[in-house]
Amino acid sequence: xxxxxxxxxxxxxxxxxxxxxxxxxxxxxxxxxxxxxxxxxxxxxxxxxxxxxxxxxxxxxxxxxxxxxxxxxxxxxxxxxxxxxxxxxxxxxxxxxxxxxxxxxxxxxxxxxxxxxxxxxxxxxxxxxxxxxxxxxxxxxxxxxxxxxxxxxxxxxxxxxxxxxxxxxxxxxxxxxxxxxxxxxxxxxxxxxxxxxxxxxxxxxx
Amino acid sequence: xxxxxxxxxxxxxxxxxxxxxxxxxxxxxxxxxxxxxxxxxxxxxxxxxxxxxxxxxxxxxxxxxxxxxxxxxxxxxxxxxxxxxxxxxxxxxxxxxxxxxxxxxxxxxxxxxxxxxxxxxxxxxxxxxxx
Numbered sequence: 436x437x438x439x440x441x442x443x444x445x446x447x448x449x450x451x452x453x454x455x456x457x458x459x460x461x462x463x464x465x466x467x468x469x470x471x472x473x474x475x476x477x478x479x480x481x482x483x484x485x486x487x488x489x490x491x492x493x494x495x496x497x498x499x500x501x502x503x504x505x506x507x508x509x510x511x512x513x514x515x516x517x518x519x520x521x522x523x524x525x526x527x528x529x530x531x532x533x534x535x536x537x538x539x540x541x542x543x544x545x546x547x548x549x550x551x552x553x554x555x556x557x558x559x560x561x562x563x564x565x566x567x568x569x570x571x572x573x574x575x576x577x578x579x580x581x582x583x584x585x586x587x588x589x590x591x592x593x594x595x596x597x598x599x600x601x602x603x604x605x606x607x608x609x610x611x612x613x614x615x616x617x618x619x620x621x622x623x624x625x626x627x628x629x630x631x632x633x634x635x636x637x638x639x640x641x
Numbered sequence: 642x643x644x645x646x647x648x649x650x651x652x653x654x655x656x657x658x659x660x661x662x663x664x665x666x667x668x669x670x671x672x673x674x675x676x677x678x679x680x681x682x683x684x685x686x687x688x689x690x691x692x693x694x695x696x697x698x699x700x701x702x703x704x705x706x707x708x709x710x711x712x713x714x715x716x717x718x719x720x721x722x723x724x725x726x727x728x729x730x731x732x733x734x735x736x737x738x739x740x741x742x743x744x745x746x747x748x749x750x751x752x753x754x755x756x757x758x759x760x761x762x763x764x765x766x767x768x769x770x771x772x
Binding site for chain 2: 514518521522525528536538541542544545548549552556559622623626627629630633634637
């Protein structure tokens, strides 16, 4: 949770004045601040006798981060969508002999994947190398926001997919073709969810 | 763990791309399909032209203009076969592999014998129309 400027300044001044953490917490609680706000305000400074108080590292925001991560996540989402489109078209061709042969759709999806996949891979590998060299980059606020946004989108897709499967089952439309398409959506969204969940955990541990 | 997930995802992308190439073919196949699309339009034009002529049987000319050339094909490239007094076919050769033709043109009113594409017309209850 973000700590307000006034609260942060008060906490810093109180620690600098030699007040103990317990005294500061009591004063803040008595003034109406919640326990989590008090914990966040105190947690922003290292527990060390050094004076003035030493701030703990905070999230960073930079235009460079926005460019790199927005591009990376945008390509990932675009690639995921067209991977599903391509797999669905192939499933239709394999399982539904009455369907129209959607060659143009297949070619467009292939073109998107041929461009998006290597660029996404290059950006990701490059970023991993930078993160390994400087773990401070894990504190990028934009990176965290986009990773949580990806988790949100992939979990919503997974839930929507499950709802569609149950609806199809109840509606009597539960065909092999439908099941295969739903499985593709689940695998793609599931892999993305697990990949970025692992990343977030790694970042928290760093 | 993350590396394994990335490898699985990459495998999925690579597999889908390979399957895509197998199904739709490369740029050469796409160009053949585009030329066949224009052949189909030309076949359509010639079919309509001959339909116009048989509707005016006894009259040596048809008011319909000769189909305009779409792909460098002339009248000789389209064979006209009178199957009976009440049926005829107009055919031409397509370029795409015979194996792909049936699939690609499934929803058009055209039939195939190998790479030869034909449109059939017949007279029913005194009215000529496409079969």
